[in-house]
Amino acid sequence: MASLFKETPQHIQETLDANVPVDPRLVANSVVIPGTEEPGYSPIYRNQYSPNKLITVPYPGLDTLYELFENAVANHGPRNCLGHRVKNADGTFGRYVWQDYNTVKKRRDNLGSGIFFILQNNPYRDPDSEVHQRFSYEQAGAAGSGGASSPESFVLTIFAHNRPEWAIADLTCAAYSITNTALYDTLGPDTSRYILQLTECPIVLCSKEKIRILINLKKENPQDLKNLITLVSMDELTEEDFELKELCHNHNISLFDYAQVEKLGEINALPPRPPKPQTNFTITFTSGTTGAYPKGVVLTHESAVSGITFMLSNLQTSKNAVTFSFLPLAHIYERANAQFAMGLGGAIGFPQGPSPLTLLDDVKELQPEVLALVPRVYTKLEAGIRGQTVNNDEKPMLKSIFTKAITKKMELQAKPENEHINPSHFIYDRVLNLLRKKIGFQNVSTMTTGSAPISPETIKFLKAALNTGLAQGYGMSETFAGCMASSKFETESSSCGPVCITTECRLRDLPEMGYTSKDEGGPRGELLLRGPQVFKEYYKNPEETAKSFDKDGWFHTGDVARISTANGNRIYIIDRVKNFFKLAQGEYVTPGKN
Numbered sequence: 001m002a003s004l005f006k007e008t009p010q011h012i013q014e015t016l017d018a019n020v021p022v023d024p025r026l027v028a029n030s031v032v033i034p035g036t037e038e039p040g041y042s043p044i045y046r047n048q049y050s051p052n053k054l055i056t057v058p059y060p061g062l063d064t065l066y067e068l069f070e071n072a073v074a075n076h077g078p079r080n081c082l083g084h085r086v087k088n089a090d091g092t093f094g095r096y097v098w099q100d101y102n103t104v105k106k107r108r109d110n111l112g113s114g115i116f117f118i119l120q121n122n123p124y125r126d127p128d129s130e131v132h133q134r135f136s137y138e139q140a141g142a143a144g145s146g147g148a149s150s151p152e153s154f155v156l157t158i159f160a161h162n163r164p165e166w167a168i169a170d171l172t173c174a175a176y177s178i179t180n181t182a183l184y185d186t187l188g189p190d191t192s193r194y195i196l197q198l199t200e201c202p203i204v205l206c207s208k209e210k211i212r213i214l215i216n217l218k219k220e221n222p223q224d225l226k227n228l229i230t231l232v233s234m235d236e237l238t239e240e241d242f243e244l245k246e247l248c249h250n251h252n253i254s255l256f257d258y259a260q261v262e263k264l265g266e267i268n269a270l271p272p273r274p275p276k277p278q279t280n281f282t283i284t285f286t287s288g289t290t291g292a293y294p295k296g297v298v299l300t301h302e303s304a305v306s307g308i309t310f311m312l313s314n315l316q317t318s319k320n321a322v323t324f325s326f327l328p329l330a331h332i333y334e335r336a337n338a339q340f341a342m343g344l345g346g347a348i349g350f351p352q353g354p355s356p357l358t359l360l361d362d363v364k365e366l367q368p369e370v371l372a373l374v375p376r377v378y379t380k381l382e383a384g385i386r387g388q389t390v391n392n393d394e395k396p397m398l399k400s401i402f403t404k405a406i407t408k409k410m411e412l413q414a415k416p417e418n419e420h421i422n423p424s425h426f427i428y429d430r431v432l433n434l435l436r437k438k439i440g441f442q443n444v445s446t447m448t449t450g451s452a453p454i455s456p457e458t459i460k461f462l463k464a465a466l467n468t469g470l471a472q473g474y475g476m477s478e479t480f481a482g483c484m485a486s487s488k489f490e491t492e493s494s495s496c497g498p499v500c501i502t503t504e505c506r507l508r509d510l511p512e513m514g515y516t517s518k519d520e521g522g523p524r525g526e527l528l529l530r531g532p533q534v535f536k537e538y539y540k541n542p543e544e545t546a547k548s549f550d551k552d553g554w555f556h557t558g559d560v561a562r563i564s565t566a567n568g569n570r571i572y573i574i575d576r577v578k579n580f581f582k583l584a585q586g587e588y589v590t591p592g593k594n
């Protein structure tokens with residue numbers, strides 16, 4: 001909507017700083033929307049903070065990832081944005097080296113300009129290819145509906161471990177209305193080929209070690225991957241890489257490195273082509289079932305900004321927090337964390353390389369405030385801490401001290417009056433803070449977990465032992481990661497919290513599984529979601545899209561949830577929807593059941 005006056009970035013930032021994050025007590029529960037009950041369904045639930053509407057943006061006008069980052073640069077230009085560790089001559093890694101927001105913005109614009117230049121002037125560009133006709137800078141983002149489903153966008157692929165260049169590529173795509181997707185090692189060659197073919201991808205930005213993989217894919221599938229004509233290495237290419245350039249040439253691929261593309265972009269500068277909220281930002285591929293290829297979830301800037309708005313309202317972190325980017329950026333959970341940090345002036349530190357074994361070494365050096373991990377990593381962390389503290393039989397005095405400290409902390413954190421705070425203890429906090437410092441967690445104030453179930457006992461132990469908060473969330477690729485999350489100091493430590501401010505939910509009865517909206521203790525059934533954070537379609541897959549939404553626009557998640565009426569209508573994931581057949585006599589059976 002047009003406006004007579006345009007507010008300054010400074011005013012916008014001051015308003016955000018004054019109002020977010022929201023007091024956790026105001027967003028802690030879900031509420032029933034009166035008059036929404038229907039046979040076979042629970043009523044509709046929304047967050048208590050905004051029962052009359054769903055919230056889509058953190059501030060009017062900040063409605064795309066591009067606008068969020070522009071606002072961050074305007075307010076935090078000289079501050080640290082992206083950090084990495086430089087490898088020393090002896091193979092060890094040194095301290096973090098940082099690029100500030102101004103530098104990252106300049107590199108973003110140079111990379112975006114350079115991408116259009118190398119595509120438009122590519123010797124292997126096919127004038128008869130419909131995909132190659134989309135290389136026009138003038139058309140980028142022009143229609144506003146944007147994205148890979150419309151002619152104005154080609155699909156750019158990112159294939160690398162977490163590193164600053166990954167984040168810069170993501171920012172570039174957002175700024176120039178380029179839809180992107182990502183590959184990762186565990187997909188395997190066949191699924192990688194499938195994704196590149198389905199998206200008709202003409203360009204891949206990758207780390208140097210992925211170049212041969214991509215060349216071999218095109219060599220073995222020349223017709224399927226005929227549109228792939230450009231590779232850009234995130235690592236420097238030297239004269240020693242002449243063989244790689246020859247291999248690329250032999251398979252109709254132009255090869256560049258980031259420095260070359262950024263230099264070409266600096267010489268042939270093009271301003272960003274800002275997206276609109278409905279422009280497709282990314283296609284993230286879900287895990288395929290056995291024998292099936294993954295589905296491509298199309299996420300718009302509206303979905304992404306809605307997800308970040310939820311995180312902004314929910315994550316109790318300080319301004320300009322330092323975040324460690326550990327989980328793969330190819331997965332939407334980490335992608336959302338990175339966009340959240342970059343959109344709000346935070347600093348992101350990246351690991352040494354693709355190995356997860358460097359986690360604690362990198363954390364000790366970075367000393368982050370925010371950590372987003374998955375249950376498997378938290379379980380290993382718990383085991384390591386237990387071995388050094390409460391299970392340390394080799395040092396009985398140490399074992400006794402930490403057992404008392406952790407036990408007391410768990411008792412304090414379990415008291416209802418401490419639901420949204422970390423209760424202090426004059427003596428034991430000093431003991432626990434020694435442990436925090438030893439493993440590099442001295443600044444960690446917020447940990448989050450998602451993507452899989454986690455034991456409530458693990459959450460309780462880690463919150464106490466590390467003297468910090470741990471929030472459990474629920475989300476999926478289809479919701480741009482989390483769409484609900486518990487308070488990081490929730491006393492029960494087993495819910496996924498309330499539905500978030502950007503999304504509404506309800507449950508569908510599953511009588512064949514014994515779950516209904518009338519169950520004692522609160523409704524149980526399949527979790528349905530609706531709102532701006534929810535994806536719009538599966539890429540080039542109208543059949544699966546149609547099966548996933550009902551006539552009223554509810555997305556059927558396939559997860560079974562319980563809503564606790566005794567605990568603020570918070571949501572618990574308890575099962576997965578299973579296929580049943582109803583026999584003539586009324587009995588329900590699963591396929592293959594005798």
